[in-house]
Amino acid sequence: MLALGFFVTALLYASVGFGGGSTYSALLALVGFDYRLLPIVALCCNIVVVSGSTVRFARSGLVPWRGALTLALVAAPLAFLGGLTPIKEATFLLLLGLSLILAGLALLLPRSPESEGQPAPAARWMGFAAAPLGYLAGLVGIGGGIFLAPLLHLTRWNRARQIAATASLFILINSIAGLVGQLTKNGPERFAEALGGALPLLVAVIAGGQLGSLMAQRLLPEKVIRWLTAALTIWAGSQLLLR
Template sequence: MEFLVYIVILLITGTFVGFASGLLGVGGGFIMVPVQFFLLTAIGVDPTIAIRIAFGTSLAVILPTALSGTLGHMRRGAVLRRPAMFMGVAGIIGAFIGGITASNVPGDILRFLFGFLVLAAALWMVVARYPETGEEPKKGSLSYIFWGFAAGFAAGLLGIGGGILMVPILIILMGFGAHKAVGTSSAVIIFTSIGGIVAYILGGMNATGLPPYSVGYINILQLVLLAGASIPMAQVGVKVSHKLPEKQLKYIYMALMFYIGLKMIGVL
């Protein structure tokens, strides 16, 4: 693969990731992971090492992208700070444990888990009964702590921000409207990505077969290219998100989840 093609693909991916992050309240890992994995294996990186680098680098890109998106959502009053803090603190711990676990799991299993998780979350959103628009979100810190840890563990294990789980949880179980679920999820992703980043750096420090410019399982070249495009595009996604009806926002979210999930388990 030519180096220029490699760069262009990463820049296009980063642009799409930033837009999706602001629009849907997700970190964009479910977009970045497959692209990075296929690029890395195309240049000869071992698949198990490639999937771990894809996970770790995705989390490193997610952090500044989520910060950009969260600021935009906060300006529109779509971030509920108390739930975000409870879920975020628990999410850091969960993401760190998930990231360490991923360093010891075969790459094929990680890919299948990633695809299965995305499809399960998409199906859940299809069959679930949603609360009425305008209903007040549920209270109680323990629920937010539990789900924050669970989403954080998935984030660390699979190199995602956790929004792909948090948005359905907040909408279906906690009674959030779609816009506030997206905004609050963006804030929680800041925390989960930090825990995962630390775990992937530590877990990959002594790994062999890493491509150039890697720090643990995080590749700096891919990080710079992806983040450089995704950070400004997150603000564009935020603006579009708040112009869309909540029902339409859910349909877009579900369609993208189905596609990525099927791609990662090898159906597409």
């Protein structure tokens, strides 16, 4: 059932350009997985899902490299620091639950039409928003793109497909930086311990991520997929907070 949950999460998130790390973390927490190892598994799943998306965006020429790398490289050192930061279990679960609910609500924000014109003045300050998202990414095992993308849409930072490509690259780089921080904090031997029982989950997200990125948008409108993803995310966050 956990592998099925990971498969569905990867399918939904990949179809809208995200990795799903926040929901992977929640599902693991709900089944009692060791919270110290939990971000390692979630970040590895994130990397698996968004690597394929990033390659496809790059091959299609959709990645605005200068802007995307600027945002990612501002956030990555803070993602590493987030991974290094010691945190108590209750604080970790509280932050994760709140992050999930906010992420779900962010998915429900309206997307600006392509024709709305020039970027808003706030678009040039998105680097300042990227920094705390990087720290949160490393701390609780998420990529941060699910928060970044709505801000980029609201400020008309770029066109929709370029924003999706930017979010994918942002998640990939921050997940790698956060994972390095987590392994530095807990010791490299924790990597094998965390993934020892998680291989079925990695297989599930590989399959779900590929199917989501290739097929889901052809089967359902993107708005419906975002609503489903938001519902799953808010439900998982609510369950954590209730516990």
